[in-house]
Amino acid sequence: MRTGAAAVVAMLMLAGCEAADTPSTAADEPITTSAPAEDPTEEPTERDRDKPKPDKPEPDDNDPPPKPPKPPKPLKRTPAGVPRGAQLAVVDRIVDGDTLELHARRAGQVLRSTGVTDVRLLEIDTPETVHPTEPVQCYGPAASQALARLAPAGSTVWVLPDLELQDQYDRSLLYLWSVRNGKGLFVNRALVARGFAKASLYEPNDLYIDQMYAAEAQARRTDKGLWGYCPRFGAPLNTPEPPAADPPSGGGGGNCDPNYSGACIPPYPPDLDCTEIDAQGFRSTGSDPHGFDADGDGIACDT
Numbered sequence: 001m002r003t004g005a006a007a008v009v010a011m012l013m014l015a016g017c018e019a020a021d022t023p024s025t026a027a028d029e030p031i032t033t034s035a036p037a038e039d040p041t042e043e044p045t046e047r048d049r050d051k052p053k054p055d056k057p058e059p060d061d062n063d064p065p066p067k068p069p070k071p072p073k074p075l076k077r078t079p080a081g082v083p084r085g086a087q088l089a090v091v092d093r094i095v096d097g098d099t100l101e102l103h104a105r106r107a108g109q110v111l112r113s114t115g116v117t118d119v120r121l122l123e124i125d126t127p128e129t130v131h132p133t134e135p136v137q138c139y140g141p142a143a144s145q146a147l148a149r150l151a152p153a154g155s156t157v158w159v160l161p162d163l164e165l166q167d168q169y170d171r172s173l174l175y176l177w178s179v180r181n182g183k184g185l186f187v188n189r190a191l192v193a194r195g196f197a198k199a200s201l202y203e204p205n206d207l208y209i210d211q212m213y214a215a216e217a218q219a220r221r222t223d224k225g226l227w228g229y230c231p232r233f234g235a236p237l238n239t240p241e242p243p244a245a246d247p248p249s250g251g252g253g254g255n256c257d258p259n260y261s262g263a264c265i266p267p268y269p270p271d272l273d274c275t276e277i278d279a280q281g282f283r284s285t286g287s288d289p290h291g292f293d294a295d296g297d298g299i300a301c302d303t
Contacts, residue, residue, distance in 0.1 A: 078158065078184075079158075079177075079179050079182060079183055079184045080182070080183050080184060081177065081183045081184030081185070081186070082158045082177045082184035083160060085109070085110075085160060086110070086158040086159060086160040086175075086177060087104060087108040087109065087110035087111055087158065087159055087160070088104070088105055088106075088108075088156065088157075088158060089102045089103060089104050089105070089111060089156075089157050089158070089159050090102060090103055090104075090105060090154065090155070090156060090157070091151050091152065091153050091154060091155050091157055092116055092153060093153055094144060094147050094148045094151070094152075094153065095118075095130060095144075096126065096128070096129045096130050096140065096143070096144050096147075097126025097127065097129070097140065097143025097144045097146065097147050097191065097196060097197060098120060098121045098124055098125060098126045098143075098147070098191070098197060099118070099119065099120055099121070099130075099171070100119050100121075100147065100151065100176075101116050101117065101118055101119065102116070102117060102119055102157065102159070103115060103116050103117060104117075110159055110160065110161055110174070111159065111172070117172050118169075118170070118171040118172065119159070119171060119172050119173075119174050119176070120167055120169075120171040120172070120173055120174075121174065121175070121176055121187070121188050121191075122162055122173050122174060122175050122188060122202070122205050122207075122208075123175075123188060123199060123200060123201065123202070123205065123206070123207075123208055123209050123212045124188050124191055124192055124197040124198070124199060124200055124212060125197060125198050125199075125200035126139075126140065126143035126144075126147075126191065126196060126197040127139050127140035127143055127226065127230075127233065127234060128140055128234070129141055129143075129144055135236050135237065136236075136237040137234050137235060137236060137237060138226060138229070138230035138231075138234075138235040138236065138237050139195075139196065139225060139226035139229060139230050140237065141237075142196060142225070142226075142289060143191065143196040143197060143226075145271055145291070146191060146194065146196045146291050147187070147191065147196075149273070149291045149294075150178050150185065150187045150190060150191070150291075150294065151176060151178045151187055155178060155179075156178075156179060157176055157177060157178050157179075157187075158176070158177040158179075158184065159172075159174040159175065159176055159177075160174065160175045160177075161173065161174055161175075162175070162204075162205035162206070162207050163204045163205055164202075164204060164205050167202075173202075173205060175188055175207070175208065176188060180294060180295070185294060185295060186208075186211075188208070188212070189208065189211055189212060189215050189296075190294060190295065190296055192212050192215040192216050192219065193215040193218065193219055193224075193296030194219065194224055194225055194288050194291065194293060194296050195219040195223075195224030195225015195226050195227050195228070195287050195288070196225050196226065198216055198233055199212035199213045199215070199216045200212075215296065222285075222286075223286060223287065224286065224287050224288060225287040225288065225289075226287070227287070228286055228287045229287055229289075255267070257289070257290070258286060259284065259285060259286030259287050259288055259289060260282055260283065260284055260285065260286070260288075260292070260300060261282065261283045261285050262279070262281075262282035262283050263277075263279030263282035264279075265277060265279065265282075265290065265292075268289035268290055271289075271290060271291070272290045273290075274292055274300075274301035277301070279301065280301045280302070281299060281300075281301065281302050282299075282300050282301065283298055283299060283300065284298055284299070284300040285298075288300070
């Protein structure tokens with residue numbers, strides 16, 4: 001029995017020695033660790049920001065060309081009767097029959113800023129009312145009122161220059177159109193045609209001078225405005241009034257203005273507008289002191 005036990009002990013000791021002599025593969029293998037997966041929500045580091053970005057691919061010859069930019073929308077459609085190139089403006093104040101102040105809604109080719117501009121109407125001359133060295137002249141106040149009716153303060157107008165842009169007083173030299181019933185009304189010509197102004201050439205500005213001369217000739221022939229009221233252009237305001245003419249037939253009696261026929265219109269003054277009378281489409285046969293015939297065609301209040 002003792003011999004068998006000793007044999008078992010010897011066998012166990014031999015097995016332990018063999019195990020001690022065998023190298024451990026786990027201890028000899030290098031330890032490797034895998035990098036943690038990147039978090040897609042993690043903010044980029046400064047090093048990432050400094051990395052050069054890849055260049056954009058060069059355009060291919062077959063790529064379609066880029067679309068051109070859209071043209072700017074026009075400020076406002078020019079009414080019929082207003083020439084191309086005229087600029088939109090707003091009236092600020094009437095100074096006298098041929099001078100006013102206005103401003104552009106947007107800077108343009110005619111008015112380069114939106115500031116208030118002093119304007120002298122081209123190719124016309126009205127009797128004086130605010131001249132520093134001359135007295136108020138016959139029909140001067142009536143001319144100022146006529147311009148205020150044709151282009152009242154706050155109204156929209158259109159302006160156009162000629163060759164010379166300013167006079168010696170730094171006033172802008174312009175032609176002026178107002179809008180009546182959706183159509184442009186040439187204010188410079190209307191003042192001459194209705195007898196509130198005379199044609200006056202200030203070279204080299206002569207774009208519409210032939211129209212002005214023709215309008216003045218017609219006004220003189222029919223004694224319109226100052227041509228039938230004042231002894232001469234530029235006469236002092238205190239010139240005695242001419243005797244009243246007989247009332248026209250159908251005018252309604254002696255309290256009717258003789259400058260109109262087909263309706264009984266109260267005499268001037270006070271100044272009246274078409275909205276203040278009942279008649280429409282009657283004839284303006286004289287000086288039209290109320291300014292009912294805005295376009296100078298001889299028909300008053302033809303709305």
